[in-house]
Structure formats: structure tokens, C-alpha cells
Amino acid sequence: MTGAVRFNARGQIVSVSGIPIGDSIRYQLQLNGRVIPSTLLSFPVRRHDTVGLLLIYSPFPREDESEGAQ
Numbered sequence: 001m002t003g004a005v006r007f008n009a010r011g012q013i014v015s016v017s018g019i020p021i022g023d024s025i026r027y028q029l030q031l032n033g034r035v036i037p038s039t040l041l042s043f044p045v046r047r048h049d050t051v052g053l054l055l056i057y058s059p060f061p062r063e064d065e066s067e068g069a070q
Helices: 038-042 063-069
Strands: 005-007 013-016 025-031 034-036 051-057
Touching: 013 051, 025 038
Parallel strands: none
Antiparallel strands: 005 013, 025 034, 025 051
16 A cells, blocks of 8 residues: 555654554564564565564553653
8 A cells, every 4th residue: 555654754654554653653674574673674675575564552661761751
């Protein structure tokens, strides 16, 4: 579906199918089943590669995020 993933001016994912990234929604990128950093989004993929985008819902903040807020 065209436009399902939206990016900001710096190339970061800001929403997927209208679901905003942030707070309790995070994402994970996968290439051929392996987790990759978002910095590799601009790299080319090969024929038969599989790219995955997993949305992660967490109603509670992660420990490292809540510690930084104090």
C-alpha cells in the first residue's frame, strides 16, 4: 500500500498506516528475519530479500526511559 509508512524530513519513520510512532508505539526493522537499525533504511536490498516492519505496543514505559525522566 502506497503511503503506509510516513517519514519526517530526517528520514525517520513517524507513522505506519496512520499509527504514530512514539510514547507507547515503537517499531523494529528486519531484513531477512534479522533486526537492523533504522540507519540502514537507505541501503539497497537484493533480489529475494525480505524487509519487515514490526510495530511494538507497550502501554508502560521501558525502564531505561522512565529512569531518564526522573
